[in-house]
Amino acid sequence: MSDEYIVLKEISKKFAGGVVALDKVTISIRTGEVLALLGENGAGKSTLVKILYGLYSADEGSIYINGRRVDISNPSEAIRHGIVMVSQHPQLIDALSVAENLALGLRTFSVLTSIKRISNFILEKSREFGVRVDPWEKAWRLTYTQKQLVEMLRAMLLNARVILLDEALTYLPLEEKKKFYKFIKEFAEKGGSAVIITHKIPEALHVADRIAILRRGKLVGIIEGGRARIEDVRKMMFGESAVEITYERLPASQPRERSVIETQDLWVTGDFGEDAVRGVNLRVREGEVVGIAGIVGNGQRELTQALIGLRKVSRGRIFIGEIDVTNRGVHVVREMGVGYIPDSPLAFGISIDNSMAENIAALYQRKSMLIDWSKIREMASSLIEAYKIMIPDANSLIKVLSGGNIMKAVVSKEINYCKIALIAHNPTRALDEVSAAMVRKSIKERAINDGVAVLMVSEDLDEIYQVSDSIYVMNSGKLYGPFPPDEAERSKVEHLMVI
Amino acid sequence: MRFIVVRRTRSHPYIRPLVIVLSLLTGMMLVAILLTLIGAHPLATIVAIAYSFITPQVVKDMVLLTMLGCALLISFKGALWNVGAEGQLYTAIIPIVWITLYVAPWSASSPPYQSILVTLASITAAAIFGAMWGAIAGVLRAYVGIDEVPVTLIMNYIAYYLVNLLILGPFRGRYVYGYIRTDDLPDAYKLNINVVMQRTGNAFIDGFLEFIRVIVYYAYWVLAAILVALLTWIVFNHTSIGLKIKILGSNPEFLKAVGVDVRRTIVMALTLSGLLVGIASATYYLGDLTRLTYPIQAQTAGYGYLAILVAWLSMLELQLIPISAYIVSSLRNAGRNMQIFGLGGLESTLILLGSILLTYSTLRFLTEYEVRVVK
Numbered sequence: 025m026s027d028e029y030i031v032l033k034e035i036s037k038k039f040a041g042g043v044v045a046l047d048k049v050t051i052s053i054r055t056g057e058v059l060a061l062l063g064e065n066g067a068g069k070s071t072l073v074k075i076l077y078g079l080y081s082a083d084e085g086s087i088y089i090n091g092r093r094v095d096i097s098n099p100s101e102a103i104r105h106g107i108v109m110v111s112q113h114p115q116l117i118d119a120l121s122v123a124e125n126l127a128l129g130l131r132t133f134s135v136l137t138s139i140k141r142i143s144n145f146i147l148e149k150s151r152e153f154g155v156r157v158d159p160w161e162k163a164w165r166l167t168y169t170q171k172q173l174v175e176m177l178r179a180m181l182l183n184a185r186v187i188l189l190d191e192a193l194t195y196l197p198l199e200e201k202k203k204f205y206k207f208i209k210e211f212a213e214k215g216g217s218a219v220i221i222t223h224k225i226p227e228a229l230h231v232a233d234r235i236a237i238l239r240r241g242k243l244v245g246i247i248e249g250g251r252a253r254i255e256d257v258r259k260m261m262f263g264e265s266a267v268e269i270t271y272e273r274l275p276a277s278q279p280r281e282r283s284v285i286e287t288q289d290l291w292v293t294g295d296f297g298e299d300a301v302r303g304v305n306l307r308v309r310e311g312e313v314v315g316i317a318g319i320v321g322n323g324q325r326e327l328t329q330a331l332i333g334l335r336k337v338s339r340g341r342i343f344i345g346e347i348d349v350t351n352r353g354v355h356v357v358r359e360m361g362v363g364y365i366p367d368s369p370l371a372f373g374i375s376i377d378n379s380m381a382e383n384i385a386a387l388y389q390r391k392s393m394l395i396d397w398s399k400i401r402e403m404a405s406s407l408i409e410a411y412k413i414m415i416p417d418a419n420s421l422i423k424v425l426s427g428g429n430i431m432k433a434v435v436s437k438e439i440n441y442c443k444i445a446l447i448a449h450n451p452t453r454a455l456d457e458v459s460a461a462m463v464r465k466s467i468k469e470r471a472i473n474d475g476v477a478v479l480m481v482s483e484d485l486d487e488i489y490q491v492s493d494s495i496y497v498m499n500s501g502k503l504y505g506p507f508p509p510d511e512a513e514r515s516k517v518e519h520l521m522v523i
Numbered sequence: 524m525r526f527i528v529v530r531r532t533r534s535h536p537y538i539r540p541l542v543i544v545l546s547l548l549t550g551m552m553l554v555a556i557l558l559t560l561i562g563a564h565p566l567a568t569i570v571a572i573a574y575s576f577i578t579p580q581v582v583k584d585m586v587l588l589t590m591l592g593c594a595l596l597i598s599f600k601g602a603l604w605n606v607g608a609e610g611q612l613y614t615a616i617i618p619i620v621w622i623t624l625y626v627a628p629w630s631a632s633s634p635p636y637q638s639i640l641v642t643l644a645s646i647t648a649a650a651i652f653g654a655m656w657g658a659i660a661g662v663l664r665a666y667v668g669i670d671e672v673p674v675t676l677i678m679n680y681i682a683y684y685l686v687n688l689l690i691l692g693p694f695r696g697r698y699v700y701g702y703i704r705t706d707d708l709p710d711a712y713k714l715n716i717n718v719v720m721q722r723t724g725n726a727f728i729d730g731f732l733e734f735i736r737v738i739v740y741y742a743y744w745v746l747a748a749i750l751v752a753l754l755t756w757i758v759f760n761h762t763s764i765g766l767k768i769k770i771l772g773s774n775p776e777f778l779k780a781v782g783v784d785v786r787r788t789i790v791m792a793l794t795l796s797g798l799l800v801g802i803a804s805a806t807y808y809l810g811d812l813t814r815l816t817y818p819i820q821a822q823t824a825g826y827g828y829l830a831i832l833v834a835w836l837s838m839l840e841l842q843l844i845p846i847s848a849y850i851v852s853s854l855r856n857a858g859r860n861m862q863i864f865g866l867g868g869l870e871s872t873l874i875l876l877g878s879i880l881l882t883y884s885t886l887r888f889l890t891e892y893e894v895r896v897v898k
Binding site: 081083137227303332333334353354355357358359366372373374375376377378382383385387389391392393395396397456 | 528589761763764766769770772773774776778779780781782783784812831895
């Protein structure tokens with residue numbers, strides 16, 4: 025293995041509310057290696073790479089590049105040192121073309137350079153790097169995979185020596201993900217380094233040269249990738265809780281005949297005037313979990329938003345509890361006891377500038393004139409305990425939490441809220457394996473025990489197979505199915521996702 | 524050794540008032556230096572400013588600005604920038620003039636309880652008018668999508684000219700010796716308590732007694748300010764509308780997703796804000812202004828605009844509203860005193876206000892960040 029290129033020494037970071045994100049973490053990134061950073065939610069993985077990328081500043085500790093101490097106080101400085109980050113959410117501006125988006129971050133061009141010249145340069149470079157991107161395509165037309173490809177291309181154009189992938193590959197389909205990993209391996213072989221944050225341990229074992237494990241802000245160990253065993257890694261990440269991880273199919277529900285969520289020839293318009301949902305017919309019965317598989321950007325977001333009432337339906341009908349709720353607004357649907365875990369949790373799922381108690385009160389006591397805070401705090405405390413949310417107390421602001429813990433706050437209040445139905449879009453996004461297993465179990469229990477009709481949209485096919493009683497595939501706004509999970513071949517479902 | 528700026532891990536308990544005091548001191552020093560450059564004695568400048576903080580004149584402005592600051596806080600918390608308190612203040616006076624001079628004018632034969640009924644009716648009507656004036660901006664923002672800042676600002680001028688029209692027309696006084704103004708508010712309807720204090724000759728004791736006299740004079744205002752502050756506290760800490768307004772300011776998308784009518788919340792926030800301005804307006808008119816003089820835009824003390832400063836200075840914290848109201852009142856007072864002390868004209872006042880606001884804008888980052896020295 026080659027030399028240490030970057031050393032993060034004794035890095036500590038606390039957030040408002042006294043949450044310790046990192047506690048004297050020392051870690052190195054070697055030239056030509058792929059380093060995986062693993063850890064449960066709130067372990068400090070994202071904080072560490074954000075400090076290296078200049079998005080956060082460390083309270084204590086220092087960063088060395090090639091043995092020389094450096095100050096990285098913003099991303100521009102990080103990029104100057106050859107460090108580029110690709111996050112889970114593509115940072116492209118939808119209204120601009122790929123070339124225009126990429127030109128924004130490049131210093132190679134002056135303000136007077138024609139976009140045609142930039143586009144040709146990008147085309148040439150993308151061929152050189154083996155990435156197929158059309159520089160003239162508008163960003164909104166790109167699939168999620170293509171957007172992440174553009175982000176990778178941006179990193180290459182910025183002459184990255186170290187690429188930080190903060191869950192950047194989490195939502196890519198398996199086949200696409202393999203291509204990305206191959207690309208990253210080749211990048212490392214050419215002398216680059218990559219730091220990957222993921223919750224998928226098998227993938228980390230497959231791709232990483234070394235695996236660093238963080239737990240509650242401390243580095244608990246570094247294992248050579250080739251020698252690591254998944255059980256050992258899980259034990260280091262979760263301690264005794266590792267036994268709770270399961271991908272076994274959960275017990276099937278016994279759906280009743282009554283239809284709770286039903287759509288008839290549903291058409292929904294997307295953000296750019298296109299037909300995002302095209303003639304969808306769907307039925308979720310009482311006590312049933314229906315899973316919709318599909319690659320992000322195929323109309324799932326528009327479908328779930330239309331069902332909850334956040335997006336207008338252009339054609340067709342929606343029935344909740346056999347009542348026509350088409351275009352009647354969110355309040356009507358919510359009043360009926362429908363929980364909603366949105367695709368964009370930070371926008372529609374929670375208000376991070378408010379406390380956990382306030383977020384719960386906004387949902388549960390929006391109709392009351394006065395708020396019963398003792399009841400709300402009691403509920404918040406029980407959710408915090410049940411879902412093991414790492415938060416000082418119910419009055420703490422959500423913004424002090426890690427991404428995974430924010431997600432747990434969103435998921436817990438909605439699973440608890442639903443009475444007749446739950447519309448869940450990627451309910452385990454950003455959750456570690458233990459938390460994800462717990463959330464899937466809770467969802468299934470609500471369906472089996474309380475007869476809640478669950479519509480679960482997920483890009484994670486393992487999750488769909490584990491929880492669903494019935495599977496659909498969504499592609500280009502159309503719905504294929506239903507398929508019984510015991511009979512539906514995985515290869516067939518994957519094929520439908522990409523055709 | 525180097526300096527790094529890091530976000531505070533936990534809020535310092537006294538940092539907000541500390542930043543305000545520090546800004547004041549730095550701003551005063553800056554003004555003293557600037558005025559020294561043009562020939563004024565620095566000590567005289569500091570004395571003139573410091574004196575303004577302890578004179579009884581600040582009481583009136585402070586109490587009124589506390590009420591108006593609370594009113595604006597209601598909308599500001601929801602990221603609704605109501606800059607129309609000035610217009611709401613004068614609109615709310617219209618029904619008071621009508622009630623006190625035309626509906627139920629006081630006469631020698633009026634029963635004693637009439638003054639109580641008229642006062643209560645005036646306050647209620649002022650609150651309703653203030654609320655309605657605020658609601659117009661709310662409806663335009665919520666249902667037509669017009670930004671509330673230009674709307675509330677323009678509505679200040681509409682209010683001025685509406686009041687002018689009334690003074691020139693139906694409200695023009697009969698006993699005004701040729702002036703263009705309304706008749707005086709009858710004494711029976713005035714909300715103030717006049718007490719005469721015997722002078723002792725001791726400057727310290729007399730100063731203290733004068734403070735007492737002013738506080739007693741504005742006792743109704745103090746009560747109204749406590750009521751308004753209490754109402755604001757209840758709204759934000761115990762009501763669902765208060766919570767909705769707070770979330771409206773931080774994440775309206777979330778509010779929509781939980782099934783709250785965001786448009787109604789916007790209207791409610793601006794209506795409530797206007798309602799509290801109306802209550803403040805009633806106390807102001809019944810306790811101090813007592814008549815409207817043409818043209819109103821040249822006569823106004825600009826409390827509606829100063830209230831924006833009060834709310835901003837408080838960092839949208841209710842408990843800091845009285846402190847920032849006190850500071851703004853004192854600075855207003857300081858401007859007058861500096862002119863009396865011969866330390867320049869209006870420009871000195873503006874330099875003083877500007878310097879303190881500049882240092883405040885710079886130092887307020889300390890509330891969320893701290894500067895550390897790293898070796």
